[in-house]
Amino acid sequence: MGGSGKPTISDVASLAGVSVSAVSKVVNGKSGISTATRERVLAAAAKLRWTPSATAVALRAARTRALGMVLRRGPGLPGTDPPFTLLVDGIERELTPRGYGLLLHVVGGEQGAEEAAYRRLAEEGRVDGVLLTGSRVGDTRFALLRDLGLPAVLVGTPWDDDPIPSVRATHPDRGIRQAVEHLLRHGHRRIAYLCGPGSRVHTHHRKRVFKEVLGENGFVPSPSVVDGDFTPAGAAVGVADLLAGPRPTAILFADDSMAVAGLSAARRLGVDVPRELSVIGHDDLPLSELVHPRLTTVRQDLVGLGQAAARVLLAALGEVEDAPVRVNPPELVIRESTGPAR
Structure with missing residues (x-):
C-alpha cells in the first residue's frame, strides 16, 4: 500500500502482474492491451478498491504537446549528424506553429537502451507520439510501441509490411x-x-x-x-x-x-x-x-521528409487535417568530383 495506507496504481500493477503503464492504459481506455490483461487489471483494482483520482485522470488525458525521438548512436558516431539536423529542421517547421515541441533522447548502442528510453517516454507520459528514423531489418520498435500504446510514424521504408504509417520520398530509387x-x-x-x-x-x-x-x-x-x-x-x-x-x-x-x-x-x-x-x-x-x-x-529532401513525418503524426493525433506534404524525389547533383574514366 502507499504511504497513506490507500492503494496506489503500483499496488494494482503488482497484484495484476503487469506494468504501471498497462494499468494506466486500462484506466484510460487505450488500445494495445489484451482482453485477459484488461480483466486482470480490473479484478485487481476491484479487490483493492482502488480508483484513480479525477485529477490524475485529467492529467493523463491532457496532451503533452510534445513528440519524441530516440536516437541510437554506437561508438564512433556523433550524437547528432548533418542529415539528422536537416530532418529535425523539417519536423520543427510543422511542430512550432502548432505549439508542439520535440523531445530528443540520445542513447548508446548497448543492449536494451533504446527500448528502455521508449518505455520511459510512455510510462512517464512525456510525449503524445514518437517519430522513428533509421529503418532497420527486423525492426522490433513497431511491436514495442504498439504494446506501449504510443502513436508512431516511421521516416523511411519498413522492412516488412506493418500497420505503423511511414513516409518516404516519391521515386526513392x-x-x-x-x-x-x-x-x-x-x-x-x-x-x-x-x-x-x-x-x-x-x-x-x-x-x-x-x-x-x-x-x-x-x-x-x-x-x-x-x-x-x-x-x-x-x-x-x-x-x-x-x-x-x-x-x-x-x-x-x-x-x-x-x-x-x-x-x-x-x-x-x-x-x-x-x-x-x-x-x-x-x-x-x-x-x-x-x-x-x-x-x-x-x-535528398530531408527537410521535406521531416515535415511529412511530423504532419502524419499530428494528423493521427487529430491536430491537423490529413494533408500530405510532398517529398521531392532524390536527384543527382553533378559537381567536380566525377569525370571521364581513364
Whole structure:
C-alpha cells in the first residue's frame, strides 16, 4: 500500500502482474492491451478498491504537446549528424506553429537502451507520439510501441509490411539510378559502392538498385560492394582497401560525410579525384560544396521528409487535417568530383 495506507496504481500493477503503464492504459481506455490483461487489471483494482483520482485522470488525458525521438548512436558516431539536423529542421517547421515541441533522447548502442528510453517516454507520459528514423531489418520498435500504446510514424521504408504509417520520398530509387547511369555514360566500368550498415533497410534497397542498373547495362558490380558503418574513419579504411586491390575508377558512398572522408583518403594515397577516381556522395549536405573538388552527390529532401513525418503524426493525433506534404524525389547533383574514366 502507499504511504497513506490507500492503494496506489503500483499496488494494482503488482497484484495484476503487469506494468504501471498497462494499468494506466486500462484506466484510460487505450488500445494495445489484451482482453485477459484488461480483466486482470480490473479484478485487481476491484479487490483493492482502488480508483484513480479525477485529477490524475485529467492529467493523463491532457496532451503533452510534445513528440519524441530516440536516437541510437554506437561508438564512433556523433550524437547528432548533418542529415539528422536537416530532418529535425523539417519536423520543427510543422511542430512550432502548432505549439508542439520535440523531445530528443540520445542513447548508446548497448543492449536494451533504446527500448528502455521508449518505455520511459510512455510510462512517464512525456510525449503524445514518437517519430522513428533509421529503418532497420527486423525492426522490433513497431511491436514495442504498439504494446506501449504510443502513436508512431516511421521516416523511411519498413522492412516488412506493418500497420505503423511511414513516409518516404516519391521515386526513392531515382537518385542511385541516376548516379550509376552518370558514371556509365562517362565510361566507368569498375564501379564500387561503399554502403551503410547491412542492418539498415535503405542499404539493401540502394544496393539492389545499384546492381539492377549495372545489370541492365550488361555489367556486374566490380570490384565490390562493401557495407560501411557511416563513420569517416570507416570510409577511409574502406577506400584504402578498395584501392589496394584492382582499382575501381569510381566509388559511390552511402552519405556525404563518408564520401568526403573517402575523397581525402584517396588523395592521401596519391590518387587524383576526379582524374583517376570519381566520387559520388549521398544527401547533398552543405559540406558537399565546401570540399575540393566539390562533391557530386544525390540530393535528398530531408527537410521535406521531416515535415511529412511530423504532419502524419499530428494528423493521427487529430491536430491537423490529413494533408500530405510532398517529398521531392532524390536527384543527382553533378559537381567536380566525377569525370571521364581513364
